[in-house]
Amino acid sequence: MFDGRNGVVNGTVLVTGATGTLGREVVRLLVARGVAVRGLSRRARGGGDGVDWVVGDLVTGAGIAEATAGVEVVVDCATTQRKADVSGVRTLVERAREAGVRHLVYVSIVGIDRVPLAYYRAKLACERVVRESGLGWTVLRATQFHDLLLKVFDASAKLPVFPAPGGVRFQPVDVREVAAAVAGLVGEEPAGFAPEVAGPQVRSYRELAEAYLRAAGRRRVLLPLRIPGAVGRGLRAGGNLAPERAVGRGTFEEALERRFGDR
Numbered sequence: 001m002f003d004g005r006n007g008v009v010n011g012t013v014l015v016t017g018a019t020g021t022l023g024r025e026v027v028r029l030l031v032a033r034g035v036a037v038r039g040l041s042r043r044a045r046g047g048g049d050g051v052d053w054v055v056g057d058l059v060t061g062a063g064i065a066e067a068t069a070g071v072e073v074v075v076d077c078a079t080t081q082r083k084a085d086v087s088g089v090r091t092l093v094e095r096a097r098e099a100g101v102r103h104l105v106y107v108s109i110v111g112i113d114r115v116p117l118a119y120y121r122a123k124l125a126c127e128r129v130v131r132e133s134g135l136g137w138t139v140l141r142a143t144q145f146h147d148l149l150l151k152v153f154d155a156s157a158k159l160p161v162f163p164a165p166g167g168v169r170f171q172p173v174d175v176r177e178v179a180a181a182v183a184g185l186v187g188e189e190p191a192g193f194a195p196e197v198a199g200p201q202v203r204s205y206r207e208l209a210e211a212y213l214r215a216a217g218r219r220r221v222l223l224p225l226r227i228p229g230a231v232g233r234g235l236r237a238g239g240n241l242a243p244e245r246a247v248g249r250g251t252f253e254e255a256l257e258r259r260f261g262d263r
């Protein structure tokens with residue numbers, strides 16, 4: 001059983017999205033701590049990594065009752081990157097309630113209430129489902145992972161010109177630091193909104209893109225563009241940033257170094 005005094009969890013922890021960028025780091029940390037981890041994926045996976053892999057799909061609901069059975073803590077790191085997340089969280093909450101889960105840790109994004117992107121509105125709706133779940137809950141919001149910017153820049157570098165939205169800044173964070181914060185919440189009492197986790201530096205999009213292109217050894221013309229509407233206004237106002245929560249240490253340049261070496 002959970003022992004709140006020393007932050008130990010002896011029951012099973014279900015990690016959804018256990019194969020994802022964040023989830024696999026959370027799993028790695030929990031397994032290293034000796035926690036019994038059940039990992040959810042839509043595809044069957046082999047064992048041998050200390051994880052009890054189960055197959056389930058949050059959107060269809062298949063396998064979720066089995067995945068939550070006998071679980072003490074659920075860490076939800078799954079995402080469809082779409083609105084479907086909302087029904088997925090609803091299913092997870094219902095099955096978790098039936099299974100008597102003690103604590104649901106939900107990972108969210110800094111500024112989802114300030115930047116009205118469709119995905120962010122869905123995340124906000126997910127948070128509401130978690131808050132109203134009747135379960136013990138903790139929500140941890142983080143800024144963009146370095147990996148996400150790398151993916152966006154990889155895609156942009158394939159275009160003839162490299163789009164660079166004007167006035168937009170990011171505060172990217174090392175996903176391993178977010179994972180450490182998430183794993184730290186497992187074994188703690190449900191805390192509501194946990195302190196946000198943001199990267200060490202607020203940087204302009206252009207500056208980050210130029211650093212990427214330098215590290216990748218590529219030349220591209222940056223095409224300034226203006227993101228229209230409320231999303232653009234929210235981003236230009238820094239709605240996606242949390243400078244007062246710059247607790248991450250890993251810089252974007254370090255992520256570039258890991259990715260491209262000294263090319």
Ligand SMILES: NC(=O)c1ccc[n+]([C@@H]2O[C@H](COP(=O)([O-])OP(=O)(O)OC[C@H]3O[C@@H](n4cnc5c(N)ncnc54)[C@H](OP(=O)(O)O)[C@@H]3O)[C@@H](O)[C@H]2O)c1
Nearest residue numbers: 017019020021022041042057058059078079108144145148
């Ligand atoms: N990426 C960022 O910059 C960032 C920043 C702040 C917060 N977050 C939040 O952190 C969480 C993790 O993000 P991430 O970037 O690590 O995601 P990711 O790499 O895209 O991984 C998504 C995970 O969700 C699982 N998944 C997708 N559809 C599913 C479904 N229908 N049923 C069950 N599982 C499903 C996938 O597992 P299988 O394919 O194995 O089924 C995969 O493990 C999300 O809640 C995201 O909003 C992300």
